[in-house]
Amino acid sequence: MTTRLGECPTCGSRKIRAAKKDLELIHRGRKIVVPQVECEECPHCGEVITDYAANQYIDSVVFGQER
Numbered sequence: 866m867t868t869r870l871g872e873c874p875t876c877g878s879r880k881i882r883a884a885k886k887d888l889e890l891i892h893r894g895r896k897i898v899v900p901q902v903e904c905e906e907c908p909h910c911g912e913v914i915t916d917y918a919a920n921q922y923i924d925s926v927v928f929g930q931e932r
Contacts, residue, residue: 878909899926
């Protein structure tokens with residue numbers, strides 16, 4: 866994944882970088898770990914930005930665990 870953003874939408878840092886990391890989410894009071902999500906991350910404020918494909922993957926993990 867290449868970086869597509871020029872700056873962080875939260876803090877304005879221009880040091881956004883592509884990353885692949887485990888995301889911890891809380892869904893209906895339960896902690897769910899979504900492994901190896903491709904995203905863009907700001908090292909300054911910690912903001913994580915995902916694209917459509919990553920969101921589809923996150924949804925499949927989160928809602929797959931509910932069923």
